[in-house]
Amino acid sequence: MEEELVNRKKPMAAEAEAAVIGSMIMGEEAIAEATNALTKDDFYSKTYALFFEAIVSLSNDNRSVDTITLIERLKSMGAPSDVCTADYITQLLMDVPVSSRIKEYVSAVKNASLLRHTIDVAKVIEDMCYSQQSDPADVIDEAQKKFMDLLSFTGETTLSDISAIARDTLLELEALSKRKGKMTGVPSGFHDLDFMTNGFQKSALILIAARPAMGKTAFVLNIAQYAVLKANVTTAIFSLEMSQGELFKRLLASESNVEGDKLKKGNIGDSDWPRLIKAASSYGKTRLFLEDDKNPTLADIRRKCRKLKYEANLGLVIIDYLQLMNEEGNQRRSRQEFIASVSRGLKNLARELDVPIIALSQLSRKVEERDDKRPILSDLRESGSIEQDADMVMFLYRDDYYNSESAKKGITELIIAKHRSGEVGKVELAWIPNYTKFANLDKSDKTKKYDKKEPEGKTESGGKLE
Incomplete structure (x- = not known):
């Protein structure tokens, strides 16, 4: 049992990682979709992480992403020579099942990444416990903080288009109007x-x-x-x-x-x-x-x-x-x-x-x-x-x-x-x-200082309290 635990591999989505990189090479839409949710640290494969970084770099420089520009950028980043070839990139493109499913590939990569991050957090907390140098309350607080951070860790941008904000605001106002003063x-x-x-x-x-x-x-x-x-x-x-x-x-x-x-x-x-x-x-x-x-x-x-x-x-x-x-x-x-x-x-x-x-x-x-x-x-x-x-x-x-x-x-x-x-x-x-x-205060009777009757869940405007 202990040997099995030692030999366990961290979660990864190798095929999805390859599909993400291949899709990014194929088109700008896939680059936008991937960079909105992923970073190079989300890739288990160091090679795919390097490709991701190279593609993002080219995109940021407003350069087209193709076999020639990608090989050139990979070489400048010190990538291994065996991946800086047209054959390697062609194989990546062939491994993409359907480029239009980029969201599914990105999601699979992100999910595996989150599981690995969870394992890493658990290891940090485990080490703190074994060291016996930290107060238990501090360990628990650190564990809560790290796991709460994981819950909110999606990697997606918090920027929103004004049209989406306007739609959500109107829906919120509509819901409020139906509350009838509640x-x-x-x-x-x-x-x-x-x-x-x-x-x-x-x-x-x-x-x-x-x-x-x-x-x-x-x-x-x-x-x-x-x-x-x-x-x-x-x-x-x-x-x-x-x-x-x-x-x-x-x-x-x-x-x-x-x-x-x-x-x-x-x-x-x-x-x-x-x-x-x-x-x-x-x-x-x-x-x-x-x-x-x-x-x-x-x-x-x-x-x-x-x-x-x-x-x-x-x-x-x-x-x-x-x-x-x-x-x-x-x-x-x-x-x-x-x-x-x-x-x-x-x-x-x-x-x-x-x-x-x-x-x-x-x-x-x-x-x-x-x-x-x-x-x-x-x-x-x-x-x-x-x-x-x-x-x-x-x-x-x-x-x-x-x-x-x-x-x-x-x-x-x-x-x-x-x-x-x-x-x-x-x-x-x-x-x-x-x-x-x-x-x-009892405003209906000036001879009384306060209203002895407990409020039954309504405001003076008639709206119910929830």
Whole structure:
């Protein structure tokens, strides 16, 4: 058995490689088709790789590809003399079954190449394991990264003709028009916010920032609560400050309307238990994942999110909060450089997984030095890169926190300061500290501060939330 493993040959498509080269010699269309998907490294045969390189070189020089020019170019590249002959090239041409099937030949060559690349990646990971010099978590992260790269490795150009883009865009708009106002992103459950954003969109990095005691964590937990219970979205929460138990107590208080202080102290009445049990049972039927690692790196979060995407169709990621993430390895960078790499990494992860990522962030103390303490973009700590990478930036502000005589007691302003694909503005929410939750303001009755009725999956415009 071991001898068979040692003597195994890597996958190859010899006949397809010969057919690709022969077809390229026959015509420009085949050259365009082959170079769009292949490189010389995709050929198992070094000879065919050399022919491919020579043909591409001639094409790039706007020279015709024929027996004479090809032999001349091959010789200039130092090709073996036995392949620089008219007989060899003639045989290549004779070996092409049907040149019009170039796409099939290219596909066969590419598939064999991908299998060889997969073997090479596996060998690298195997060597890392046998060396015992790498941390297992680093090995797993490297394996995930390399295999994810293979999944997206087609070699084809990402350039698209405008006519194709126009067609796809019109089809997308047609599909949207048929949704009749339905959410296109993950809903928050806050009517006015969802009306402005149409939900948190796939691949978006959303930043939520505020000074301490404004309710950042409560706000994102309310979003997670609605996402899993009402919209059936698989959600992962990475909390760098609170334990899993503390997080779940907050979620319980919010859903059951049992005061959070009762859960902290254990002063739970008989009438509270049915609501708590019902809330816990509801959460138990969802796909909500809580992580309370206090020192995670970007690689840790990336690895766990990739796993959840594969196993549970991850749809929303929440990170509380950005500045508490840990530096990877022994890198020694300035704080600003580190935060820049984290924000860029999170944006790339959102695009890779095609899910919205919500990250909480601190604000600098400059806010406290102003008369108007409403946050602005320049208040973001290490702001330059964060502001640039985020698709949306939102701030939480409570006037009654700073002004005891405020006319807006119990009301939080959610300030949308940046919105790459929509409008900016302000949304007002009710803050209910006893249950550590936010709620929609009841605009139909001025005597009420908030709407006690949970939203049933509809925006104020009448469109259903999905």
